[in-house]
Amino acid sequence: MLSRWRAAVRCVAARRVAGERADASRDEGWPAVGWASGDAGMTTAEYAVGTVAAVAFAVVLYKVVTSSAVGDALRGLVISALQSL
Incomplete structure (x- = not known):
């Protein structure tokens, strides 16, 4: 779970550097982050x-x-x- 979170943070940082929207979670390449996957x-x-x-x-x-x-x-x-x- 932590590695998925780190991947999401890296992706947001890369988008900010590139000038893209940081909240474009539906784009290709965005990791699927399920915060409550096993902790419901x-x-x-x-x-x-x-x-x-x-x-x-x-x-x-x-x-x-x-x-x-x-x-x-x-x-x-x-x-x-x-x-x-």
């Missing part, structure tokens, strides 16, 4: 894994913040800040 659905799977990880992190953070120790510490911090006014 890979992006969706990555988004799904990222979403699951983000939700898991949010659940852990929620549990930590709503715990009694953190609640007491935050309450103490707020009371201390209000008393200093």
Whole structure:
């Protein structure tokens, strides 16, 4: 796949030097570049894994913040800040 990409880049560069349109992908000699040839659905799977990880992190953070120790510490911090006014 990388060699096909490099061939496409070389072809675009050669067209620019020759003064031709760089986006003329239907011309003869242009390599067929299939970006999603064997990776169909890979992006969706990555988004799904990222979403699951983000939700898991949010659940852990929620549990930590709503715990009694953190609640007491935050309450103490707020009371201390209000008393200093």
